[in-house]
Amino acid sequence: MSETSGEAGGTPGERISDAEHAIMEVLWDRHPLSAAEVCDEVCETRGWSMPTVKTLLSRLVGKGALATEPAGRKFLYSPLIERSDYVGGESRRLVDRLFGGRAASLFAHLAESEALTDEDLGEIERLLKEMRK
Amino acid sequence: MSETSGEAGGTPGERISDAEHAIMEVLWDRHPLSAAEVCDEVCETRGWSMPTVKTLLSRLVGKGALATEPAGRKFLYSPLIERSDYVGGESRRLVDRLFGGRAASLFAHLAESEALTDEDLGEIERLLKEMRK
DNA sequence: TCGGTGTGTCTACAGGTGTAATCGGAGAGG
DNA sequence: CCTCTCCGATTACACCTGTAGACACACCGA
Incomplete structure (x- = not known):
């Protein structure tokens, strides 16, 4: 397989699950967004609660699929993968x-x-x- | 769990996982086959052992994706879904x-x-x- | 300065998946 | 007839996923 990267910390190439993908779609559409803004986009449609969105965002950051950028006292998320x-x-x-x-x-x-x-x-x-x- | 009558296709549409799909491919290609024969086809290529194949076969039967047909003292498996x-x-x-x-x-x-x-x-x-x- | 509100992190837990060891019964061989 | 062997079934267990609660901390407003 052509895995273009090495590994460590936030390695891209980690498998993105279905629920995570929904989050990615939001951020591909518009970014950077805060957790709350992401929730605004998907919580109703998918029936998720804020904690769920936060978990998914964290996992995506852990997988190296999202970048966090401190903006004031909150974080803004942006996709790292296309x-x-x-x-x-x-x-x-x-x-x-x-x-x-x-x-x-x-x-x-x-x-x-x-x-x-x-x-x-x-x-x-x-x-x-x-x-x- | 109570299977009162011989009803196996009662739950069609159950999700088939990746590993299970490999088993299905073998049986779509040729059937009916015994567990050992299925193992012959995939165990080496996927690095699986016999128990793994048996588990997958059982799960597929449970999901209504495979039919079992007693042949002598062993079972033969055939796909139930196209x-x-x-x-x-x-x-x-x-x-x-x-x-x-x-x-x-x-x-x-x-x-x-x-x-x-x-x-x-x-x-x-x-x-x-x-x-x- | 003090509390509230919002934010990220940690923890939790049930269900699915990958992988495999072990058990128990039905024939095969002696 | 008794034992051995082979096979399906049962059990096991770690990891991932979906979903969410609890917690800690920083900042804004009073």
């Missing part, structure tokens, strides 16, 4: 695990299971044309 | 979680991150053409 890196990693993991690394197989499967809308198809076609140039 | 169902579910989960349900976004991401080989592109193009018919 959303596209995470998304890419997860996508690749899925493709590897389920389709033997063949992205075309994933596509074929989505196509067969009619998970692709006309809109999807149109856009993919467009992208494809663009790449072929 | 590989395509599992794969489809996992794919959709990923697309939902990471791309807001838009499969085109997944494709775009794979394209951008150059995870698509020329071969992939060719095949996707072909599939696309076929669907458009």
